Amino acid sequence: MNVDVRDIRAELEAYEWTRATWTSSYLLACSPFRRDEDPSFYVYFEGTATARAGYWGDRGTGETGAFTELIARLNGIGYDEAAEYLRLKYGENESGYDLPALRIPKLSTEAAVFKPLDIAILDPFKFRSPYLGRRAISEAVQRLCRIGYDTSRKAVTIPIFSGDGTLANVKYRRVDTKLFWYERGGRPIRELLFGLDVIYRQQCRRAVIVEAEIDAMTIMTAGVPAIATMGSAFNRYKADLIRRSSIEELIVLRDNDAAGRKWQRAIIAELRSNVKVSVATVNSRYKDVNQAATESSVDQVASYVIRRRTLREIKIMLGA
Incomplete structure (x- = not known):
């Protein structure tokens, strides 16, 4: 895959890594694929005498592989899908290699400073796909979130704004597959919350927090403010964004899986001392x-929020 990227590190920063060490030439962290107490997983940013840039290995298992395979495994998709993801994000394959030469700048010890993206990059996407409408997202909410459509790549465009209203990143979601990717040069997703700009504009004091952007837009369609973490990881940066906002009550609405339960516990542990936290649940079906909205109704989604439980009623979740 002919990925011409300024910094392969930016691609890897979209994922949560445990006990990560970032250097100018490699990433060392605990394996994302198994229980790993000591960092044993590595990815090269630059080519070596025995491996090309983007190659990875796990000293604990002896596994090694190329970049496309790593992207496939991190996203739980097939190799061909990962190759398509890279092609859509970085362009056509011209070399025939799994990962050709990358242009890697030397990394500074200073924290990266991300400038807002030019809002004009959204101008080519002022179209509408029926995809989100079929997923129970109203037209009003799509306008509120400034959703668009990339006709050439058949992808819904989901802008992600900072609290001050500046454009921080854009998610592209194919309408015919599960593939998605983010705008090159955008702020890392680990430092963002989808819907935060709406919270600031409307000075919302109560909001629902969910994992995915489409879930947040579902809640908005039901008439309730919502934000999304854009994944099942929750960190202190995202927590600080909530602390600095107008939110006084946060309703946690998780997915019905193990990752969702872990995500919920992390939010409760991080924010219970700062805001009023309650929990809502989706029917286990x-x-x-x-x-739930697509197969049942948006009204039923609203009822989940109404039936939320306070922390006093869910002491077991806090280990009490």
Whole structure:
């Protein structure tokens, strides 16, 4: 895959790594694929005498592989899908190699400073796909979130704004597959919350927090403010964004899986001393709130929020 990227590190920063060490030439962290107490997983940013840039290995298992395989495994998709993801994000394959030469700048010890993206990059996407409408997202909410459509790549465009309204990143979601990717040069997703700009604009004091953007838009369609962590990882940066916002009550609405339970516990542990936290649950028949809305109704989604439970009623979740 002919990925011409300024910094392969930026691609890997979209994922959560445990006990990570970032250097100018490699990433060392605990394996994302198994229980790993000591960092034994590595990815090269630069080519070596025995491996090309983007190659990875696990000293604990002896596994090694190329970059496309790593992207496939991190996203739980097939190799061909991962290759398509890289092609859509970085362009056509011209070399025939799994990962050709990368242009890697030397990394500074200073924290990266991300400038807002030019809002004009959204101008080519002022179209509408029926995809989100079929997923129970109203037209009003799509306008509120400034959703668009990339006709050439058949992808819904989901802008992600900072609290001050500046454009921080854009998610591209194919309408015919599960592939998605983010705008090159955008702020890392680990430092963002989808929907935060709406919270600031409307000075919302109560909001639902969910994992996925489409779930947040489902809640908005039900008439309730919502934000999304854009994944099942929750960190202190995202927590600080909530602390600095107008939110006084946060309703946690998780997916019905193990990752969702872990995500919920992390949010409760991090924020219970700062805001009023309550928990809502989706009927176990459904994986998440959007599936509930699509297969049942948006009104039922609203009822999940109304039936939320306070922390006093869920002491077991806090280990009490």
